[in-house]
Amino acid sequence: MESLAQGVNSRLENMRNLSPAERLEKVAEAVGIDVATSSKLAGDALPVDLANGMIENVVGTFELPLGVATNFQINGKDYLVPMAVEEPSVVAAASFMAKLVRDCGGFQTSSTAPIMRAQIQILGLQDPYGARLQILSRKAELIEAANAKDPVLVGFGGGCKDVEVHVFPSSRRGPMVVVHLLVDVRDAMGANTVNTMAETVAPLIEELTGGTVRLRILSNLADLRLARARVELTEAALTTKAYDGRRVIEGIVDAYEFAAIDPYRAATHNKGIMNGIDPVVVATGNDWRAIEAGAHAYAARSGHYTSLTTWEIAANGNLVGTIEMPMALGLVGGATKTHPAAQAALKVLGVTSATELAEVTVSVGLAQNMAALRALATEGIQRGHMALHARNIAIGAGASGAEIDAVARELAANHDVRSARAQEILNRLRGEG
Ligand SMILES: CC(C)(COP(=O)([O-])OP(=O)([O-])OC[C@H]1O[C@@H](n2cnc3c(N)ncnc32)[C@H](O)[C@@H]1OP(=O)([O-])[O-])[C@@H](O)C(=O)NCCC(=O)NCCSC(=O)C[C@@](C)(O)CC(=O)[O-]
Numbered sequence: 001m002e003s004l005a006q007g008v009n010s011r012l013e014n015m016r017n018l019s020p021a022e023r024l025e026k027v028a029e030a031v032g033i034d035v036a037t038s039s040k041l042a043g044d045a046l047p048v049d050l051a052n053g054m055i056e057n058v059v060g061t062f063e064l065p066l067g068v069a070t071n072f073q074i075n076g077k078d079y080l081v082p083m084a085v086e087e088p089s090v091v092a093a094a095s096f097m098a099k100l101v102r103d104c105g106g107f108q109t110s111s112t113a114p115i116m117r118a119q120i121q122i123l124g125l126q127d128p129y130g131a132r133l134q135i136l137s138r139k140a141e142l143i144e145a146a147n148a149k150d151p152v153l154v155g156f157g158g159g160c161k162d163v164e165v166h167v168f169p170s171s172r173r174g175p176m177v178v179v180h181l182l183v184d185v186r187d188a189m190g191a192n193t194v195n196t197m198a199e200t201v202a203p204l205i206e207e208l209t210g211g212t213v214r215l216r217i218l219s220n221l222a223d224l225r226l227a228r229a230r231v232e233l234t235e236a237a238l239t240t241k242a243y244d245g246r247r248v249i250e251g252i253v254d255a256y257e258f259a260a261i262d263p264y265r266a267a268t269h270n271k272g273i274m275n276g277i278d279p280v281v282v283a284t285g286n287d288w289r290a291i292e293a294g295a296h297a298y299a300a301r302s303g304h305y306t307s308l309t310t311w312e313i314a315a316n317g318n319l320v321g322t323i324e325m326p327m328a329l330g331l332v333g334g335a336t337k338t339h340p341a342a343q344a345a346l347k348v349l350g351v352t353s354a355t356e357l358a359e360v361t362v363s364v365g366l367a368q369n370m371a372a373l374r375a376l377a378t379e380g381i382q383r384g385h386m387a388l389h390a391r392n393i394a395i396g397a398g399a400s401g402a403e404i405d406a407v408a409r410e411l412a413a414n415h416d417v418r419s420a421r422a423q424e425i426l427n428r429l430r431g432e433g
């Protein structure tokens, strides 16, 4: 079931046995980017003078490993997914699950329009419900004032689309009214865009209500900007030498149920999802704090913190997994525009809109969750994870060059991945033991 949609085939074989330079060449060839672009992914892409323009008190830059997850096929289109992350086994696990999913038809995704909320807090009101209706009666005027501030966005079909008014009749500081501007931010993450609009309409709101406006800022609970992905896997696809596919499916669904009912487990389950999501967010120069805040607030929206994914058994016995969560990602603005490696990562992905990027990103989150649940429900997490973590342990013990893989191999083979053991192996290899 190989797809060469838009010329890209994400099923790159044998990646693990190549050198980083060979892998980059293979990726660049697969997605059709030039050397000038691909070289931005090889390291040293962010000169200090550029970094100095991005944040304050800059002293240098800080690097993370950049991997590329293979095998992703989403809505029939293949993607190679850049992931910037320090944790071993994450990229391997995402690639592995994407391989299983592509053999079962790939990921199916959808999303809402990219609507962000800006909040405007009003205090000093005796009649909060009366103020609410005053504001709603002038909705069109507020929308017009907000949109006058961003003709570029309006030109792209975005802009403020609606206004909501929420009343908190009794807070410790008296009645509070909170206006939400609902803004279609198109291909922006949207924070600066909606904050500007909120600050613009605040004087008009004070005039309308007689109250005092305090905060004017977006909400990171972007519950109107959702991205979704669905997978369906057969028993045969999940069968291994050691485990029957039916047993794997039952185990994954039991693991999901645990996360659905218990917040202690849900926190770890969702961390596993974010293992997939954050590296894509970082690699594309997006704001990962915003994504994390939105994810966990959404997981707790019912008052009970729960899983961001669902895992069920369909009538035909197949395993069905879904994810739906806020995904406020941008292709313009923020560091996506200034960081050369983020620009190159977006070219590797080949996405043409922020919603497409959001759908790819939640697909990686779903794949990552599936990898963790599959491992946890069968052999446990340590075999696959620790075998790859062994290289970190080897480096920590002082191994370098070819020593790293030699020490890691022995640690993993003996299922004894500890620093002291790594030191012993290293000493022996160096003839010092
Ligand atoms: C680690 C694997 C994938 C090994 O799994 P395996 O069965 O040893 O893999 P394999 O050697 O049979 O290879 C299968 C495919 O995996 C990929 N793959 C496999 N190895 C590599 C590698 N070295 N480099 C690159 N790709 C690799 C690759 O796509 C490969 O296909 P191929 O290309 O060969 O046709 C598996 O054990 C796994 O998925 N484990 C789960 C790992 C995981 O979830 N890690 C996240 C960190 S743990 C955590 O922080 C979260 C957690 C667990 O607490 C969340 C929760 O509790 O829910």
Ligand SMILES: NC(=O)C1=CN([C@@H]2O[C@H](COP(=O)(O)OP(=O)(O)OC[C@H]3O[C@@H](n4cnc5c(N)ncnc54)[C@H](OP(=O)(O)O)[C@@H]3O)[C@@H](O)[C@H]2O)C=CC1
Residues within 6 Å of the ligand: 150, 151, 152, 153, 156, 158, 185, 186, 187, 188, 189, 190, 191, 192, 193, 194, 195, 218, 220, 287, 290, 330, 332, 333, 334, 335
């Ligand atoms: N709580 C939070 O999450 C907060 C986050 N931030 C930060 O805000 C930044 C993101 O803000 P954001 O508003 O996205 O960034 P920008 O303001 O840099 O970019 C958005 C602007 O880009 C222009 N634009 C050009 N093409 C498009 C297009 N196709 N679609 C949409 N807009 C387009 C628009 O108008 P124009 O050309 O007129 O500018 C738009 O207003 C991030 O760095 C984030 O870290 C800031 C405050 C709080």
